[in-house]
Amino acid sequence: MNYIKQLTYFFNKSTADPNFTPTHMSLFIALFQCWNQARFPKKIQIIRDDIMRLAKINSKATYHKAMTYLHKNAYIEYKPSYNPLKGSEIGFFPPTNIHSKTNTEPVQNLSTRPLNEPYNKQTTNIIKDNISPRASSKKDTSDQKLIRLKNQDIIAYTDNPRQIPPQIFAVEEFFISNKSTLQEAQKFLNHYTANGWLVGGRSPMLDWKASAKNWIANSSRFNKNANSNATTRPQQLHTTPKKNYFEPL
Numbered sequence: 001m002n003y004i005k006q007l008t009y010f011f012n013k014s015t016a017d018p019n020f021t022p023t024h025m026s027l028f029i030a031l032f033q034c035w036n037q038a039r040f041p042k043k044i045q046i047i048r049d050d051i052m053r054l055a056k057i058n059s060k061a062t063y064h065k066a067m068t069y070l071h072k073n074a075y076i077e078y079k080p081s082y083n084p085l086k087g088s089e090i091g092f093f094p095p096t097n098i099h100s101k102t103n104t105e106p107v108q109n110l111s112t113r114p115l116n117e118p119y120n121k122q123t124t125n126i127i128k129d130n131i132s133p134r135a136s137s138k139k140d141t142s143d144q145k146l147i148r149l150k151n152q153d154i155i156a157y158t159d160n161p162r163q164i165p166p167q168i169f170a171v172e173e174f175f176i177s178n179k180s181t182l183q184e185a186q187k188f189l190n191h192y193t194a195n196g197w198l199v200g201g202r203s204p205m206l207d208w209k210a211s212a213k214n215w216i217a218n219s220s221r222f223n224k225n226a227n228s229n230a231t232t233r234p235q236q237l238h239t240t241p242k243k244n245y246f247e248p249l
Contacts (some may be wrong), residue, residue, distance in 0.1 A: 023066045028070060046087050077089075165197055174212055
């Protein structure tokens with residue numbers, strides 16, 4: 001049998017088919033290979049697992065969907081066998097009126113989702129749906145109370161100079177109000193955060209504003225000393241560049 005003509009007919013037909021997909025192509029080529037190994041009889045019997053493995057199809061639903069499409073469009077003639085000990089029959093290139101017989105012939109068609117199709121599952125929040133309106137209102141009021149208490153804690157936390165450690169924006173505002181810089185405020189926070197808010201490395205800090213005032217005073221004095229040292233340049237030695245080292249001292 002000249003299978004070249006059969007393949008040419010198949011490729012011409014599949015090229016003109018706008019709904020033909022790579023899955024259909026893979027399944028048909030796998031069936032054609034089994035037909036070739038059987039020396040091109042009129043019909044062959046196939047085993048689904050072997051064809052799926054040869055066609056690289058993992059989903060049974062995709063396999064049956066592609067097989068149904070090939071059957072309806074007269075690429076093959078598919079007669080499924082519902083006996084697990086007997087393979088299904090496949091005939092190649094049936095007459096074009098095969099689509100009129102598809103209504104009477106049983107074809108396996110699973111309703112499960114194919115592997116290569118997206119899975120859109122609508123889920124509902126069971127816990128949220130089962131909450132009564134009264135319980136949800138109680139939850140809202142408790143949340144509002146919690147937010148109000150948190151805001152009160154923040155106000156008390158920022159206004160209390162004995163609260164250790166202080167908040168960052170409170171320290172920055174204090175440094176700015178005392179004519180210092182944000183850089184010094186950050187240095188203050190980094191220093192005392194590193195040593196656990198201990199004064200002198202031993203005693204716990206009792207009033208961070210008092211420590212901040214000392215920091216501002218020391219930083220201004222230190223900056224003045226640094227500027228004065230930067231203006232004075234070291235004097236060079238008054239020596240001549242040309243010396244005779246052979247002369248005795």
